[in-house]
Amino acid sequence: MPCEQKDIDFDSLLNLENQYYQEGFLEGQLEGSKQQFLEGKQIGIQTGFQRLLVLGQYKALVAIWIDQTQQKIDAGATTDDKGKPRQFSKILQSLTELQMLIDTLFENGRAQVTNNDSDVEKYENVLKRARAKMRSVCPIFGENYNDIEEIAMKVGGTIQTEQKDEW
Amino acid sequence: MTFDDIWLSDDEEYKPAITENYGLDDNGPVHVDLLSLKRKHAKQGYLDGISKAKEESLQQGFDEGYPIGARMGARIGEILAQLKILLMQSKISAEDYDSAFHELNIKKVLQTDFFDSKLNMLDEREHPMIRKWMTFCESKRDLQSQL
Numbered sequence: 683m684p685c686e687q688k689d690i691d692f693d694s695l696l697n698l699e700n701q702y703y704q705e706g707f708l709e710g711q712l713e714g715s716k717q718q719f720l721e722g723k724q725i726g727i728q729t730g731f732q733r734l735l736v737l738g739q740y741k742a743l744v745a746i747w748i749d750q751t752q753q754k755i756d757a758g759a760t761t762d763d764k765g766k767p768r769q770f771s772k773i774l775q776s777l778t779e780l781q782m783l784i785d786t787l788f789e790n791g792r793a794q795v796t797n798n799d800s801d802v803e804k805y806e807n808v809l810k811r812a813r814a815k816m817r818s819v820c821p822i823f824g825e826n827y828n829d830i831e832e833i834a835m836k837v838g839g840t841i842q843t844e845q846k847d848e849w
Numbered sequence: 850m851t852f853d854d855i856w857l858s859d860d861e862e863y864k865p866a867i868t869e870n871y872g873l874d875d876n877g878p879v880h881v882d883l884l885s886l887k888r889k890h891a892k893q894g895y896l897d898g899i900s901k902a903k904e905e906s907l908q909q910g911f912d913e914g915y916p917i918g919a920r921m922g923a924r925i926g927e928i929l930a931q932l933k934i935l936l937m938q939s940k941i942s943a944e945d946y947d948s949a950f951h952e953l954n955i956k957k958v959l960q961t962d963f964f965d966s967k968l969n970m971l972d973e974r975e976h977p978m979i980r981k982w983m984t985f986c987e988s989k990r991d992l993q994s995q996l
Contacts, residue, residue, distance in 0.1 A: 699890045738922060
């Protein structure tokens with residue numbers, strides 16, 4: 683066999699190796715993508731659930747408390763049912779501000795958050811501020827703040843809210 | 850050496866396992882060395898492809914799932930808070946509250962049966978458990994309580 687012919691065959695062999703590798707690579711990439719995408723999605727759903735659970739509780743409680751406070755104002759009440767003097771207009775203002783803060787994470791009543799950096803930062807900021815306000819407002823309405831967190835933990839499990847979930 | 854030593858005859862046609870059959874377009878007679886070469890390189894390519902895909906796909910999946918879970922979690926948080934108030938007002942029984950608490954647990958509501966094969970859920974309000982307890986709350990809508 684002439685030397686020139688041998689060189690051509692060797693090149694073809696290398697090309698074949700590369701071609702087979704690339705074919706396998708693409709198939710592996712496709713298969714790996716499908717599996718990992720779904721696994722990542724499951725974790726994402728779980729994390730989103732856990733993070734917004736407590737804010738959903740805040741949202742509902744604040745809406746109910748605003749309604750109750752407005753009724754007190756409409757009735758001209760100046761004390762709560764235990765006879766303690768209350769400035770209901772001030773309470774209402776505080777609750778309305780809290781509602782507006784929480785609603786920055788919602789659109790048409792549905793949570794609107796993503797895992798991009800700015801949304802995660804916004805979430806952390808809203809949660810921190812809303813939590814502080816909720817702690818101060820809860821006693822007025824006979825609610826124990828720790829119960830709210832306990833419900834979230836029992837229903838959603840635990841999560842480190844300070845940590846960004848990125849790999 | 851005969852032809853049959855080099856090329857597989859029709860009778861001996863090699864049938865690769867599915868996992869070995871990367872990119873094979875035709876099923877004609879193939880040289881055994883060529884098949885071996887293909888198995889070796891395609892397999893390595895396949896494994897490298899899986900590794901490469903893992904990291905970025907996991908993150909993409911997470912990002913797509915996160916808002917779905919967030920909408921569900923927020924909605925369930927609202928329902929639970931409403932039920933708690935209703936319980937405090939004695940407008941629902943402790944049994945009802947406990948049932949909701951149990952049925953709305955993350956382990957229950959995130960069961961794959963409630964999602965399609967791609968884990969999609971367009972509207973969390975269509976989730977059977979969420980719909981059930983939302984409807985229940987609406988039927989007890991009068992959430993007035995004593996301050």
